[in-house]
Amino acid sequence: MKKLPKKPFESIALCMSGGGYRAASFHLGAMSYLNRVDLLENVKAISTVSGGTITGVVYALFKERGETFDQIYDRLIYQLRNRDLIKEGIAKLKLDGEWQNKTKRRNLINAFSEIYDEHFTEGATFSEFTEDGKSHLKLVVFNATEFNHGINFRFQNRGALGNNYVKVPKAIQGEIKLADIIAASSCFPGGFEPIGFPGDFLHAASNGLEELKSEKYLEDVGLMDGGIYDNQGIDAIQLSEVRNSEKHDLIIISDVSSPDMSGFEFYKDGKMEGLRTKNVKSVIQSIRRITTGVLLTLSVLIIGAIIIAWMAGFQNNIGTGIGIALLSVGIVLLAGFLIGRAFVKGLGRKIGNFIKKQVPEFYYQHLSALNLTDYKVGDYEPLIMDRIKSLLMLLQDVFLKQIRRLNYGKIYNSVDYEHRRISNLSKELTEDNFNNRTKRFQSLPNCPEHMKKPYPDLLGKELASTISEAAGFGTNLWFTEDDELNRMLDKLIISGQFNMCFNLIVYILELQQDEDYKEYSPLIKAEVETLLQNLLNDWDLFVANPRFLIN
Incomplete structure (x- = not known):
């Protein structure tokens, strides 16, 4: 039993990537499926980034307050469907816009923070999360990136809040508003300005933060999107295992990002006429x-x-x-x-x-x-445009893809995590990505015969279309009228649900093929096999009607 977890599924860590409303919705779907198969209460730790932090904070907050998953689900669905963050944020920035907190810089990220505070977190602070909380979540980590040293900045209820350079004393951590945490975690470069800590975190009841600023941080520390450092939130879970000398039975990485990128296209010269000829x-x-x-x-x-x-x-x-x-x-x-x-x-x-x-x-x-x-002016066009395009591609794709590979490498290149990891990827069940890597489960001896079909038949036309549309949705912070007509929110949730179902099936099939699986007690094996049968039944339900859980 050296490689296998002692008790499969007993202690789960859930990482939720960034990706705007697409991520928030996909992860909500993944969580709803874990809830359906009675695994959500086994999630002992969450680590979230950017759009994933929207779902993570709202779930953790209201679960701590005693709400059921269905209540939290309905609450978050309503906000995702009805909140156009860009529209409401820009309205706040108008000269006659309503600005609640006069201590905040008047910019877009702080406008978003006020919207989160009013509609998503209801003014709650980090004091809701203690080390001996009431919910099943023993560790919550919401990730941002600190711009003085270029490293992670973690809002967490266990371990240091901040990082090695910028630490928030335990006594005042409870003053930090959850809305500001969401804003810091989802503050992506180009779209927003950095949010300043502690200046932009001050409010009417933040005496400790005010004192911290006046004594130690006269110049605010810039915080931005956690995805700059680790867009999957993997690092925080790995560090928590080292810190606590205790391993989770399973780490689930729910991720809407992709390792793929479009190739560089060189600038094509226009006709040499007019100003270009001079x-x-x-x-x-x-x-x-x-x-x-x-x-x-x-x-x-x-x-x-x-x-x-x-x-x-x-x-x-x-x-x-x-x-x-x-x-x-x-x-x-x-x-x-x-x-x-x-x-x-x-x-x-x-x-x-x-x-x-x-x-x-x-x-x-x-x-x-x-x-x-x-x-000639026309001679400079390709020189300038190719430089600008390559620089943007470097910042937006190359760097982020490499960081993603490095973070995944830490968990997939280590035998310590074998049979303790699941990647729940939004694009892996699209037709383009359903390749030999994804369908390796079909070669397993214990793979059910009805799951050995080719792609179109395996998922069915409606489900395949739903997965494809969800995977192609952009990193937005709103749903347009067309998105509503196309039920894009529902499709993202269905994608999260079905992908989670698929990955749990594959995980169990591979677990059963390990030579150490037979050493589990009859009770544990019976529980695993019952779960597998429930997953397979749900697979058939998804194929027959992708909306069966939504409905």
């Missing part, structure tokens, strides 16, 4: 001619206005009035033009100096030998 030198000369023409025109206007007023004798008459009016307009336009030109020139110099500082002296000396103004 070299930079001629464009600069044209701009100079235009500015000179504007200056001359305004100068003539001012001189003409003076002449008109002079010819009118500077008396109280129409001529003088016209002259003074034209003179005033000319002076204002000229002043505005000169100020604008000076600003643009100054900005250009600053940008030029900034770029110059970024280029090593060795390269700058060689580049300066090129007369860059001789090249």
Whole structure:
């Protein structure tokens, strides 16, 4: 029994990835299926990131308050269906928008925090989570990334809250609002500004946080999306096992991200016509001619206005009035033009100096030998566009995919986690991803015959379509009217449910094939086999009617 868990399914850790409303809905579906097969109460630890934190915080909070899963499910479904976070957040940023907490910076991430506080967490704080809580969850971890040191920042009820550099004293952890935790965990770069700790976490009843800020953090620490560091939340569970010297029987990683990415496409040159055919030198000369023409025109206007007023004798008459009016307009336009030109020139110099500082002296000396103004504007397009596109791809895909591979590697390249891990991936049951890796279970000797069908027959047309549509949904923080008409929320939940059912089946089939499985007691084996039969029955129900649990 060295490799197998002592009691399968007795102690489960659930990791929930980031991915906006897609993640929140998919994970809710996964949890609802665990609840159906009586495994949700066996989840002793959760570690969530970004969109997964929306579901994780709401579930953990109201479970601690004694609500049933069905009550929490209905509560969260209502908010996901009716809250357009972007629309409501932007409304708060208007000059006449309602801003509750005056200590917060007036920006989009803090607007989201106020919405979470009002509608998702009802003003609750981290004091709801203690080490001896009432619910089945003994460990809750909500992950963010800290931008002073580039490492994880964990809001957790066991172990240090924060990280090795930024630690929140135990006595004041309970003052942190859960809404601010959701905001910090889901604050993805580009879409939001960093949320400042502790400044943006202050509220009317946060005396301890105020003292912490004044004594230690005069400059706020920037926090952003937990997915920057670990988008699956795996690391926190692994560290908790080391810290407690106690292993979970099973770690489930519910994940809507994908290892796949589109290949880089080089910029395709447009037709060399119009501005593209002109070299930079001629464009600069044209701009100079235009500015000179504007200056001359305004100068003539001012001189003409003076002449008109002079010819009118500077008396109280129409001529003088016209002259003074034209003179005033000319002076204002000229002043505005000169100020604008000076600003643009100054900005250009600053940008030029900034770029110059970024280029090593060795390269700058060689580049300066090129007369860059001789090249056509069209020649620069692919040079600039390919650089911008590759940089964005590096930040949005390459780095995140590599981090994902490293995090999965820590749990899949270690024999210590063999038969203690399940990946519940939103895309693995799409037709494109149902490859040899996914359908390896069909070669197992104990795989039921009716599950050895080819892809279209195995899932059925309606279920396959539902899984595919759910997998293709973007990382949004709202559902559009079209999404509502297409029942996208339901499809994401169904996808989470069915994927969880599938992965539990595969896990048990592989567990039964291990040579140590026979060493389990008859009672444990009977429980596992009963669970497997229930899962297989549900598989058939999903294929016949994908909405049977939704309905």
